[in-house]
Amino acid sequence: MSSMCDCTRCPLCGELMWNGQCENLDCKYHWYPKDDDDEGEDYQGYIII
Ligand SMILES: [Zn+2]
Numbered sequence: 001m002s003s004m005c006d007c008t009r010c011p012l013c014g015e016l017m018w019n020g021q022c023e024n025l026d027c028k029y030h031w032y033p034k035d036d037d038d039e040g041e042d043y044q045g046y047i048i049i
Contacts, residue, residue: 010017015024022029 006019008017010022010024010027010029012029013022013024013027015022015027017023017029017034019033020029020035021033024030
């Protein structure tokens with residue numbers, strides 16, 4: 001069940017990111033989530049809108 005949590009650090013502000021979306025309301029990636037899955041090692045079957 002390692003694919004349940006897709007949290008990383010935001011490269012811009014250092015806050016947590018969930019599925020590419022930053023938790024920081026002031027951060028660009030909160031409104032425009034990162035869309036790359038470079039770190040998506042277990043992304044099989046994962047639906048990305
Ligand atoms: Zn951020």
